[in-house]
Amino acid sequence: MHQSRINDKYGFNGNGFNWHSDFETWHSEDGMPRMRAVSASLMLTDNNEFNGPLMLIPGSHQYFIPCAGETPANHWRDSLKSQRLGIPDQEILRELASRGGIEAPKGPPGSLLLFECNTLHASNKNLSPWPRSNLFFVYNGVDNHLQAPTGGTEPRPEFLGARRNTAPLDMLDPVHPWERRGWDYPQR
Known part of the structure; x- marks a missing residue:
């Protein structure tokens, strides 16, 4: 698992x-050598055309689009709130969107979207009343x-x-993951 996160967009202000x-980003700021990662997005609420669904450019994963500029130290503190650096050139985006279109997968809670780590994606603000x-x-x-x-930053x-605890999961291993790491079970 490289990372996990929750992406909340509250109604009217997401x-x-x-x-x-x-x-x-992962190549430049984390040192991920190759495009060997996949994102799984599990919808916890309805994702509809009004509440800022993820938009993807199909086929864009076939092209590595480097972005100009240097990555400042601790860029992650701002980039997780607003994407200002690492944005592809508009002409390239226009060309890729004219080839593959733009898709905004929608679905009810429990829907799962899988996409390759190099796929160009974005999302609009949530101006609807629905989260x-x-x-x-x-x-x-x-x-x-x-x-x-590769960006020369820390x-x-x-x-x-994730750089530690990156061993593959073994579905047949009878040892509970808590025990494997030497942790105590959580008390209820």
Whole structure:
């Protein structure tokens, strides 16, 4: 698991996110060597055309679009709130959208969207009265260990780019994951 997060967009004031490729950030800021990660977005609320659903450009995963500029130190503190750097050129976005279109997958709670880490995606603000909440789980290939960030910055915190405890899960292992890590079971 490379990272997990919740993306909440409250009704009337949920922020949007500019076009970007997650791999471009993970390569530059986490040192992810290759495009061997997939995002799983689990819809916790309805995702509809009004509440800022994720938009994707089909086929864009086939092209690595590097973004100009340097990554400032601790960029992650701002980039998780608003995407200002790492945004592809508008002409490139226009060309890729003219080839593949733009899709905004929608669905009820429990729907699952899987997309490749290099897929260009964005979302609009939520101006509707309805919330839009999704859980994101990013899975990285076990042979794709994070290296030094290619952008020359310090690695992002562990919760954004897992470097420890990256062993593959063994579905047949009878040992509970808590025990494997030497942790005590949570008390209820």
